[in-house]
Amino acid sequence: MATDSESDAVAPRDSSAATGGGGGPERDDAPDADAVRFDREGVRAGFLTGIPVAIGVGGYGIAFGVLASQAGLSVAEAALMSATVLAGASQIIAVELWAHPIPVATIVATTFAVNLRYSLMGAALQPWFRRLSPAQIYGSLVMMADENWALTMRDLQSGSGRGAFLLGSGIALWLCWVGATILGVFAGETIGDPGRYGLDFVLAAVFVALAVDLWEGRSTLAPWLVALGVSVVTANVLPGRWYILLGGLAAAALEVVRRDG
Protein backbone atom coordinates (compact mmCIF):
# COMPACT_ATOMS: atom_id res chain seq x y z
CA MET A 1 0.00 0.00 0.00
CA ALA A 2 1.22 3.46 -0.89
CA THR A 3 1.11 4.75 2.66
CA ASP A 4 3.18 1.93 4.23
CA SER A 5 6.41 3.85 4.52
CA GLU A 6 4.69 6.74 6.21
CA SER A 7 2.87 4.59 8.75
CA ASP A 8 6.02 2.58 9.44
CA ALA A 9 7.73 5.80 10.40
CA VAL A 10 5.39 6.21 13.34
CA ALA A 11 5.12 2.50 14.11
CA PRO A 12 7.19 2.24 17.29
CA ARG A 13 4.59 3.60 19.66
CA ASP A 14 5.42 3.34 23.32
CA SER A 15 2.65 1.27 24.83
CA SER A 16 3.78 1.73 28.43
CA ALA A 17 3.76 5.51 28.03
CA ALA A 18 6.34 5.68 30.84
CA THR A 19 8.96 7.43 28.75
CA GLY A 20 6.45 9.44 26.76
CA GLY A 21 7.35 11.26 23.56
CA GLY A 22 6.85 8.23 21.33
CA GLY A 23 5.69 10.35 18.43
CA GLY A 24 7.63 11.35 15.37
CA PRO A 25 7.70 14.89 14.04
CA GLU A 26 4.29 14.67 12.41
CA ARG A 27 2.82 12.98 15.45
CA ASP A 28 3.04 14.99 18.64
CA ASP A 29 -0.12 13.32 19.87
CA ALA A 30 1.32 10.11 21.30
CA PRO A 31 -0.86 9.44 24.33
CA ASP A 32 1.01 10.00 27.56
CA ALA A 33 -1.39 8.81 30.24
CA ASP A 34 0.85 10.07 33.08
CA ALA A 35 0.45 13.64 31.89
CA VAL A 36 -3.35 13.45 31.88
CA ARG A 37 -4.96 15.28 34.78
CA PHE A 38 -8.58 15.35 35.90
CA ASP A 39 -9.26 18.78 37.30
CA ARG A 40 -11.55 21.78 37.35
CA GLU A 41 -9.53 23.50 34.62
CA GLY A 42 -10.26 20.57 32.28
CA VAL A 43 -13.98 20.73 33.03
CA ARG A 44 -13.93 24.48 32.36
CA ALA A 45 -11.98 24.18 29.09
CA GLY A 46 -14.31 21.41 27.92
CA PHE A 47 -17.39 23.41 28.82
CA LEU A 48 -16.22 26.57 27.01
CA THR A 49 -15.02 24.70 23.91
CA GLY A 50 -18.23 22.70 23.94
CA ILE A 51 -20.61 25.68 23.95
CA PRO A 52 -20.49 26.52 20.20
CA VAL A 53 -20.97 22.88 19.25
CA ALA A 54 -23.65 22.48 21.93
CA ILE A 55 -25.57 25.41 20.43
CA GLY A 56 -25.40 23.64 17.06
CA VAL A 57 -26.58 20.45 18.73
CA GLY A 58 -29.42 22.55 20.14
CA GLY A 59 -30.76 22.79 16.59
CA TYR A 60 -30.77 19.01 16.45
CA GLY A 61 -32.43 18.94 19.92
CA ILE A 62 -35.25 21.15 18.67
CA ALA A 63 -35.73 18.70 15.79
CA PHE A 64 -35.91 15.85 18.30
CA GLY A 65 -38.43 17.77 20.43
CA VAL A 66 -40.63 18.38 17.40
CA LEU A 67 -40.56 14.67 16.48
CA ALA A 68 -41.21 13.66 20.11
CA SER A 69 -44.27 15.91 20.31
CA GLN A 70 -45.57 14.45 17.04
CA ALA A 71 -45.09 10.96 18.54
CA GLY A 72 -47.31 12.03 21.45
CA LEU A 73 -44.70 12.45 24.19
CA SER A 74 -45.31 15.15 26.81
CA VAL A 75 -42.72 17.83 27.56
CA ALA A 76 -41.77 16.00 30.76
CA GLU A 77 -41.35 12.67 28.97
CA ALA A 78 -39.27 14.09 26.12
CA ALA A 79 -37.10 16.06 28.56
CA LEU A 80 -36.60 12.97 30.72
CA MET A 81 -35.47 10.99 27.67
CA SER A 82 -32.98 13.70 26.63
CA ALA A 83 -31.68 14.08 30.19
CA THR A 84 -31.08 10.38 30.82
CA VAL A 85 -30.45 8.75 27.43
CA LEU A 86 -28.42 11.65 25.96
CA ALA A 87 -27.87 10.01 22.56
CA GLY A 88 -29.52 11.96 19.76
CA ALA A 89 -29.71 9.53 16.87
CA SER A 90 -31.13 6.71 19.01
CA GLN A 91 -33.69 9.06 20.55
CA ILE A 92 -34.87 10.26 17.15
CA ILE A 93 -35.14 6.68 15.89
CA ALA A 94 -36.99 5.68 19.08
CA VAL A 95 -39.68 8.34 18.67
CA GLU A 96 -40.00 7.37 15.03
CA LEU A 97 -40.70 3.79 16.15
CA TRP A 98 -43.16 5.07 18.78
CA ALA A 99 -46.70 3.68 18.34
CA HIS A 100 -49.66 2.50 20.37
CA PRO A 101 -49.14 0.08 21.95
CA ILE A 102 -45.46 0.98 22.42
CA PRO A 103 -43.18 -1.64 20.80
CA VAL A 104 -40.98 -1.82 23.91
CA ALA A 105 -38.62 -4.62 22.85
CA THR A 106 -38.03 -3.12 19.38
CA ILE A 107 -37.30 0.33 20.80
CA VAL A 108 -34.88 -0.91 23.48
CA ALA A 109 -33.07 -3.31 21.12
CA THR A 110 -32.76 -0.63 18.42
CA THR A 111 -31.44 1.87 20.96
CA PHE A 112 -28.77 -0.64 21.98
CA ALA A 113 -27.76 -1.33 18.37
CA VAL A 114 -27.68 2.33 17.39
CA ASN A 115 -25.54 3.20 20.41
CA LEU A 116 -23.10 0.28 20.22
CA ARG A 117 -20.69 2.63 18.44
CA TYR A 118 -20.20 4.38 21.81
CA SER A 119 -18.31 1.28 22.98
CA LEU A 120 -15.76 1.90 20.22
CA MET A 121 -15.62 5.61 20.97
CA GLY A 122 -15.09 4.95 24.68
CA ALA A 123 -12.40 2.38 23.91
CA ALA A 124 -10.61 4.95 21.76
CA LEU A 125 -10.21 7.15 24.87
CA GLN A 126 -8.42 4.46 26.88
CA PRO A 127 -4.84 5.53 25.98
CA TRP A 128 -5.43 8.83 27.79
CA PHE A 129 -7.76 7.56 30.52
CA ARG A 130 -5.47 4.77 31.76
CA ARG A 131 -4.38 6.59 34.92
CA LEU A 132 -7.76 8.07 35.85
CA SER A 133 -9.92 6.55 38.58
CA PRO A 134 -12.93 4.38 37.63
CA ALA A 135 -15.29 7.07 39.01
CA GLN A 136 -13.66 9.73 36.80
CA ILE A 137 -13.71 7.48 33.74
CA TYR A 138 -17.23 6.12 34.00
CA GLY A 139 -18.68 9.38 35.28
CA SER A 140 -17.31 11.14 32.19
CA LEU A 141 -18.40 8.42 29.79
CA VAL A 142 -22.03 8.70 30.84
CA MET A 143 -21.88 12.29 29.52
CA MET A 144 -20.40 11.16 26.20
CA ALA A 145 -22.19 11.92 22.93
CA ASP A 146 -20.85 11.94 19.37
CA GLU A 147 -19.99 15.62 19.30
CA ASN A 148 -18.22 16.02 22.66
CA TRP A 149 -16.39 12.73 22.17
CA ALA A 150 -14.97 14.10 18.93
CA LEU A 151 -14.07 17.43 20.56
CA THR A 152 -12.37 15.53 23.38
CA MET A 153 -10.35 13.38 20.98
CA ARG A 154 -9.17 16.54 19.28
CA ASP A 155 -8.18 18.12 22.59
CA LEU A 156 -6.38 15.04 23.93
CA GLN A 157 -4.57 14.42 20.64
CA SER A 158 -3.20 17.95 20.83
CA GLY A 159 -1.47 16.86 24.05
CA SER A 160 -3.48 19.04 26.42
CA GLY A 161 -3.65 16.32 29.09
CA ARG A 162 -7.10 17.54 30.11
CA GLY A 163 -8.77 14.33 31.26
CA ALA A 164 -11.88 16.17 32.46
CA PHE A 165 -12.54 17.69 29.02
CA LEU A 166 -15.13 15.04 28.15
CA LEU A 167 -17.09 15.79 31.32
CA GLY A 168 -16.98 19.57 30.81
CA SER A 169 -18.01 19.46 27.16
CA GLY A 170 -20.64 16.87 28.08
CA ILE A 171 -22.19 19.25 30.61
CA ALA A 172 -22.43 22.01 27.97
CA LEU A 173 -24.00 19.55 25.55
CA TRP A 174 -26.43 18.16 28.13
CA LEU A 175 -27.73 21.63 29.06
CA CYS A 176 -28.35 22.60 25.42
CA TRP A 177 -29.77 19.19 24.52
CA VAL A 178 -32.33 19.15 27.34
CA GLY A 179 -33.21 22.84 26.89
CA ALA A 180 -33.63 22.48 23.13
CA THR A 181 -35.77 19.37 23.57
CA ILE A 182 -38.21 21.31 25.75
CA LEU A 183 -38.29 24.17 23.23
CA GLY A 184 -38.81 21.71 20.40
CA VAL A 185 -41.80 20.01 22.01
CA PHE A 186 -43.47 23.39 22.59
CA ALA A 187 -42.61 24.50 19.06
CA GLY A 188 -43.78 21.13 17.75
CA GLU A 189 -47.03 22.30 16.26
CA THR A 190 -45.81 25.60 14.80
CA ILE A 191 -42.31 24.97 13.39
CA GLY A 192 -43.24 22.44 10.71
CA ASP A 193 -40.33 20.86 8.89
CA PRO A 194 -36.95 21.39 10.68
CA GLY A 195 -35.22 20.87 7.33
CA ARG A 196 -36.48 24.28 6.24
CA TYR A 197 -33.97 25.89 8.62
CA GLY A 198 -31.12 23.55 7.77
CA LEU A 199 -31.30 22.02 11.26
CA ASP A 200 -31.18 18.55 9.76
CA PHE A 201 -27.69 19.35 8.46
CA VAL A 202 -26.15 20.29 11.83
CA LEU A 203 -24.87 16.82 12.72
CA ALA A 204 -23.35 16.30 9.26
CA ALA A 205 -21.67 19.73 9.41
CA VAL A 206 -20.16 19.00 12.83
CA PHE A 207 -18.76 15.72 11.56
CA VAL A 208 -17.33 17.21 8.37
CA ALA A 209 -15.53 19.82 10.48
CA LEU A 210 -14.21 17.11 12.78
CA ALA A 211 -13.03 15.01 9.85
CA VAL A 212 -10.96 17.97 8.65
CA ASP A 213 -9.50 18.19 12.13
CA LEU A 214 -8.73 14.48 12.46
CA TRP A 215 -7.00 14.29 9.07
CA GLU A 216 -3.36 13.37 9.67
CA GLY A 217 -2.05 13.28 6.14
CA ARG A 218 -1.68 10.42 3.71
CA SER A 219 -1.49 7.68 6.36
CA THR A 220 -5.13 8.48 7.14
CA LEU A 221 -6.30 7.87 3.59
CA ALA A 222 -6.45 4.06 3.46
CA PRO A 223 -8.39 3.49 6.72
CA TRP A 224 -10.79 6.33 5.82
CA LEU A 225 -11.49 4.91 2.37
CA VAL A 226 -12.21 1.52 3.96
CA ALA A 227 -14.51 3.14 6.54
CA LEU A 228 -16.27 5.07 3.78
CA GLY A 229 -16.76 2.08 1.49
CA VAL A 230 -17.91 -0.30 4.21
CA SER A 231 -20.29 2.21 5.80
CA VAL A 232 -21.93 3.26 2.54
CA VAL A 233 -22.41 -0.35 1.42
CA THR A 234 -23.70 -1.66 4.78
CA ALA A 235 -26.03 1.34 5.21
CA ASN A 236 -27.83 0.11 2.10
CA VAL A 237 -27.94 -3.50 3.28
CA LEU A 238 -28.52 -3.42 7.05
CA PRO A 239 -31.18 -1.50 8.98
CA GLY A 240 -30.42 0.93 11.81
CA ARG A 241 -26.94 2.30 12.41
CA TRP A 242 -24.85 -0.85 12.17
CA TYR A 243 -22.87 0.81 9.38
CA ILE A 244 -21.11 3.13 11.85
CA LEU A 245 -19.88 0.20 13.89
CA LEU A 246 -18.89 -1.90 10.87
CA GLY A 247 -17.16 0.99 9.07
CA GLY A 248 -15.10 1.83 12.17
CA LEU A 249 -14.20 -1.80 12.85
CA ALA A 250 -13.18 -2.43 9.24
CA ALA A 251 -10.77 0.53 9.29
CA ALA A 252 -9.31 -0.58 12.63
CA ALA A 253 -8.95 -4.14 11.32
CA LEU A 254 -7.09 -2.86 8.26
CA GLU A 255 -4.71 -0.95 10.50
CA VAL A 256 -4.10 -4.00 12.73
CA VAL A 257 -3.37 -6.16 9.67
CA ARG A 258 -1.10 -3.75 7.85
CA ARG A 259 0.98 -2.91 10.92
CA ASP A 260 4.20 -4.96 10.49
CA GLY A 261 3.17 -5.38 6.84
Added chain:
Amino acid sequence: MADVLSLDPLVVGVILAMTVVTVLTKVGGIWLVRRVELSERLQAGLDVLPGAIVIAVLGPELAAGGPAEWGAAALVVAVMWRTESILLALLTGVVGVVSLRALL
Protein backbone atom coordinates in the same frame (compact mmCIF):
# COMPACT_ATOMS: atom_id res chain seq x y z
CA MET B 1 -51.19 19.64 24.27
CA ALA B 2 -52.93 17.69 27.01
CA ASP B 3 -50.62 17.98 29.99
CA VAL B 4 -47.01 19.06 29.61
CA LEU B 5 -46.02 17.40 32.87
CA SER B 6 -47.79 14.09 32.36
CA LEU B 7 -45.55 11.06 32.93
CA ASP B 8 -47.03 7.79 31.76
CA PRO B 9 -45.48 4.96 33.86
CA LEU B 10 -44.99 2.77 30.78
CA VAL B 11 -43.30 5.60 28.87
CA VAL B 12 -41.01 6.30 31.84
CA GLY B 13 -40.20 2.58 31.98
CA VAL B 14 -39.24 2.50 28.28
CA ILE B 15 -37.09 5.63 28.71
CA LEU B 16 -35.29 4.10 31.71
CA ALA B 17 -34.67 0.87 29.77
CA MET B 18 -33.25 2.96 26.91
CA THR B 19 -31.04 4.73 29.45
CA VAL B 20 -29.71 1.47 30.88
CA VAL B 21 -28.72 0.00 27.50
CA THR B 22 -27.21 3.32 26.39
CA VAL B 23 -25.07 3.62 29.53
CA LEU B 24 -23.94 0.02 28.96
CA THR B 25 -22.75 0.92 25.45
CA LYS B 26 -21.02 4.09 26.66
CA VAL B 27 -19.01 2.43 29.45
CA GLY B 28 -18.76 -1.10 28.00
CA GLY B 29 -15.95 -0.54 25.49
CA ILE B 30 -13.46 1.02 27.86
CA TRP B 31 -14.42 -1.45 30.60
CA LEU B 32 -13.37 -4.21 28.22
CA VAL B 33 -10.10 -2.71 26.96
CA ARG B 34 -9.04 -1.87 30.52
CA ARG B 35 -9.07 -5.58 31.23
CA VAL B 36 -6.93 -6.71 28.31
CA GLU B 37 -3.33 -5.75 27.67
CA LEU B 38 -3.26 -4.07 24.27
CA SER B 39 -0.66 -5.11 21.73
CA GLU B 40 0.96 -2.48 19.57
CA ARG B 41 -1.09 -3.69 16.62
CA LEU B 42 -4.37 -3.31 18.48
CA GLN B 43 -3.24 0.10 19.68
CA ALA B 44 -2.65 1.14 16.07
CA GLY B 45 -6.15 -0.07 15.25
CA LEU B 46 -7.64 1.95 18.11
CA ASP B 47 -5.72 5.02 16.93
CA VAL B 48 -7.51 5.15 13.58
CA LEU B 49 -10.93 4.60 15.16
CA PRO B 50 -11.86 8.24 15.81
CA GLY B 51 -11.42 9.39 12.22
CA ALA B 52 -12.85 6.16 10.83
CA ILE B 53 -16.00 6.48 12.93
CA VAL B 54 -16.46 10.09 11.84
CA ILE B 55 -16.17 8.99 8.20
CA ALA B 56 -18.52 6.05 8.76
CA VAL B 57 -21.14 8.40 10.23
CA LEU B 58 -20.72 10.85 7.35
CA GLY B 59 -20.48 8.52 4.35
CA PRO B 60 -24.05 7.22 4.19
CA GLU B 61 -25.45 10.56 5.38
CA LEU B 62 -23.84 12.45 2.51
CA ALA B 63 -24.49 9.63 0.06
CA ALA B 64 -28.19 9.98 0.89
CA GLY B 65 -28.05 13.73 0.31
CA GLY B 66 -27.89 15.64 -2.94
CA PRO B 67 -25.89 18.47 -4.55
CA ALA B 68 -27.06 20.93 -1.85
CA GLU B 69 -25.69 18.76 0.97
CA TRP B 70 -22.47 18.00 -0.92
CA GLY B 71 -21.90 21.66 -1.68
CA ALA B 72 -22.54 22.64 1.94
CA ALA B 73 -20.16 19.90 3.11
CA ALA B 74 -17.48 21.27 0.78
CA LEU B 75 -18.05 24.74 2.27
CA VAL B 76 -17.59 23.31 5.77
CA VAL B 77 -14.31 21.66 4.69
CA ALA B 78 -13.03 24.92 3.20
CA VAL B 79 -13.96 27.08 6.20
CA MET B 80 -12.67 24.53 8.71
CA TRP B 81 -9.41 24.12 6.78
CA ARG B 82 -8.74 27.86 6.77
CA THR B 83 -10.12 28.98 10.14
CA GLU B 84 -10.14 25.84 12.34
CA SER B 85 -13.27 27.26 13.95
CA ILE B 86 -16.02 24.70 14.40
CA LEU B 87 -18.66 27.36 15.07
CA LEU B 88 -17.83 29.27 11.89
CA ALA B 89 -17.75 26.04 9.86
CA LEU B 90 -21.07 24.98 11.37
CA LEU B 91 -22.79 28.28 10.59
CA THR B 92 -21.43 28.24 7.04
CA GLY B 93 -22.72 24.71 6.58
CA VAL B 94 -26.23 25.45 7.83
CA VAL B 95 -26.57 28.73 5.92
CA GLY B 96 -25.00 27.03 2.89
CA VAL B 97 -27.39 24.08 2.87
CA VAL B 98 -30.46 26.33 3.19
CA SER B 99 -29.26 28.60 0.36
CA LEU B 100 -28.24 25.75 -1.92
CA ARG B 101 -31.55 23.97 -1.38
CA ALA B 102 -33.34 27.16 -2.41
CA LEU B 103 -31.10 27.59 -5.47
CA LEU B 104 -30.84 24.04 -6.77
